[in-house]
Amino acid sequence: MKDIAEIRADFPILNRKVYDKPLVYFDNGATTQKPQCVIDAVTEVYTTYNANIHRGVHFLSDMSSEAYENAREKARSFINAGKREEVVFTSGTTGSINGIAFSFGERYIKPGDEIIISHLEHHANIVPWQMMCERKGAVLRVIPINDTGEIILEEYLKMLSSKTRLVSVTQVSNALGTVLPVNEIIAAAHSVNVPVLIDGAQGIQHGVVNMKTMDCDFYVFSGHKIYGPTGIGILYGKEKWLSELPPFQGGGDMVDKVTFEKTTYNELPFKFEAGTMNFTGAIGMARALDYVNSIGKEDIAVREKELLSYATEKLSGINGLKIYGNSVRKIPIISFLLKDIHQYDAGMILDKMGIAVRTGTHCAQPVMDRYGIDGTIRASICFYNTKEEIDTLVVGIEKVISMFA
Amino acid sequence: MTISEVQDSIIEEFSLFDDWMDKYNLLIDMGKELPVIDPKFKVKDFLIEGCQSKVWLHPDYDGKIITFTADSDAIITRGIVALLIKVFSNRTPEEIISTDLYFIEKIGLRQNLSPTRSNGLLSMVRQMKLYALAFNAKSN
Numbered sequence A: 001m002k003d004i005a006e007i008r009a010d011f012p013i014l015n016r017k018v019y020d021k022p023l024v025y026f027d028n029g030a031t032t033q034k035p036q037c038v039i040d041a042v043t044e045v046y047t048t049y050n051a052n053i054h055r056g057v058h059f060l061s062d063m064s065s066e067a068y069e070n071a072r073e074k075a076r077s078f079i080n081a082g083k084r085e086e087v088v089f090t091s092g093t094t095g096s097i098n099g100i101a102f103s104f105g106e107r108y109i110k111p112g113d114e115i116i117i118s119h120l121e122h123h124a125n126i127v128p129w130q131m132m133c134e135r136k137g138a139v140l141r142v143i144p145i146n147d148t149g150e151i152i153l154e155e156y157l158k159m160l161s162s163k164t165r166l167v168s169v170t171q172v173s174n175a176l177g178t179v180l181p182v183n184e185i186i187a188a189a190h191s192v193n194v195p196v197l198i199d200g201a202q203g204i205q206h207g208v209v210n211m212k213t214m215d216c217d218f219y220v221f222s223g224h225k226i227y228g229p230t231g232i233g234i235l236y237g238k239e240k241w242l243s244e245l246p247p248f249q250g251g252g253d254m255v256d257k258v259t260f261e262k263t264t265y266n267e268l269p270f271k272f273e274a275g276t277m278n279f280t281g282a283i284g285m286a287r288a289l290d291y292v293n294s295i296g297k298e299d300i301a302v303r304e305k306e307l308l309s310y311a312t313e314k315l316s317g318i319n320g321l322k323i324y325g326n327s328v329r330k331i332p333i334i335s336f337l338l339k340d341i342h343q344y345d346a347g348m349i350l351d352k353m354g355i356a357v358r359t360g361t362h363c364a365q366p367v368m369d370r371y372g373i374d375g376t377i378r379a380s381i382c383f384y385n386t387k388e389e390i391d392t393l394v395v396g397i398e399k400v401i402s403m404f405a
Numbered sequence B: 001m002t003i004s005e006v007q008d009s010i011i012e013e014f015s016l017f018d019d020w021m022d023k024y025n026l027l028i029d030m031g032k033e034l035p036v037i038d039p040k041f042k043v044k045d046f047l048i049e050g051c052q053s054k055v056w057l058h059p060d061y062d063g064k065i066i067t068f069t070a071d072s073d074a075i076i077t078r079g080i081v082a083l084l085i086k087v088f089s090n091r092t093p094e095e096i097i098s099t100d101l102y103f104i105e106k107i108g109l110r111q112n113l114s115p116t117r118s119n120g121l122l123s124m125v126r127q128m129k130l131y132a133l134a135f136n137a138k139s140n
């Protein structure tokens, strides 16, 4: 593996200062920074071969179409999906979940049917299902969590029934960092013929994700959380589902024949890609996936584990600091509160010290409600962060305590 | 003091400090001087939406002037509300409605609060003006 100085040199933004202090970027759960190669890939599209895909007969259009389809192949191989037909580009995790919630609802859901999610979901994996349930008269069931921040598997198993139509859970909690037992969740659902969607927004960038072994029916993620551009993401779906589901958007490119009487749809995956897609984003994301491969997914996971245990140890040592989410299976997200200090006050002062953390509910209000709190301070770390940065955070927190306590 | 004079004095007070940490300490101190709100007004009806922290604001109108009391669960926010109250409290509705708030810009508060937070600040200002409008309409 490259050493840390080399890795950091790949990300130009990590060099910058804020308020004259070196940036300490601990908001990777919200979005990650981009390596130069991704920035170059996007620039290259616009400077050398920008043209709409799948449309022109001309040279540039051929070139961009090919780059776009190569990007799909990269994404397919990154998650080890069976076929390129199963890999759909979307605007991101939110776009993917909304799409499936709509199409699945239209195709399969009747009044009284049940959808299961967990108490750890991001709003992106709650609201689309609520909207679908409202439309179709279906019922949303929620797997509870324990104080450690883990889902209670036995409750889930009890919840699965002949009414269950779909299970949609996150791979990793963005608010607490908990890694969910997705293999068990999927196996149990499949034993009663229920498909499973996995929200990979916080899972894809922290380890090896393999569609063959995970065997979920849908897997979704966002490019911007895995060092790629914003506005692009993936919807993986098993072919048997994607071929049965109706499209969630209509427009150009997704059609085969259009008359005013009837339209027939294009083949997979294009059926789900209406309008001009974010091909530049797709090409940039593919470069990001290449980059992650070049560093090594296993090595990233090992390094992040080390950073997590270092940060957990250091932060736990601070008087009055309480960590929310203490599962032994976690990615390097530390959600915490300081005794008698509002997370907003803490975040403001840390910001002034050049430390970027997120404060608030992290788009996961039910998780906060579960603990009876308004929000937390969240440090979300990734492989380009350092132990020295964690030390800076500790100094920052001590400063906060001295100002407000 | 006129509203403008109050704004100018706040600007002067903040100009004594270059470092933002010191300015925050000043804000924190100002929060301590915030006129306390009666606990019975710390309810949903007086909660201002759009802030990362909770802000309760209560207007009391005696037919002539509006007196504001407020509180927040975050200390920096309490300092910000205290500043707004310094400017707006014990003023007539007309004065409040017609005031051009320039001190926020001048002390660098807006640039130093991220957009969502600055929205919280704007929500507070908007709420104070809305109360003034409502009282004004009632008394006319």
Ligand SMILES: Cc1ncc(COP(=O)(O)O)c(C=O)c1O
Pocket (backbone or CB within 6 Å): A029, A030, A092, A093, A094, A095, A122, A124, A125, A170, A172, A173, A174, A199, A201, A202, A222, A363
């Ligand atoms: C677990 C989880 N799901 C979904 C999302 C939504 O992702 P996006 O905003 O990229 O669509 C996020 C992003 O914060 C997330 O952490």
